[in-house]
Amino acid sequence: MSTLNKLALLLTLLLIASVAESRFLGYKKATTPAPTCFTPYGVQSGETCFSIKKKFDLSDDAHFSAINPNLNCDGLFVGQWICISGSSN
Structure with missing residues (x-):
């Protein structure tokens, strides 16, 4: 096996090991x-x-925002589903 092939193999193994280590x-x-x-x-x-x-009768703005976290009130559209009661966990 040539030196260049050994170097390529070593670099490949290092890359695989670093990806696996980051997951573990x-x-x-x-x-x-x-x-x-x-x-x-x-x-x-x-x-x-x-x-x-x-x-x-949803007077608590903080709770309404918490159960609709990605709601853009300036961009509401007909048929858009929003939550009117729920748990914000």
Whole structure:
């Protein structure tokens, strides 16, 4: 086996070992538990986050935001599912 082939083999083994080691050492991305939605609601024409909160008497803005973590109130669209009751874990 030539020196160049041995070097290529050694580099390949080092790369494989480093990838495997990173998996075994627990390099994991942080995860946050997803909220649980008990009652989904489909947005109707002309509705806003404010009108929906008023319609369902949702006075706690922090809880509404927690159960709808990725909701963009400026970009609501008809048929979009939002959560009107749930657990934010």
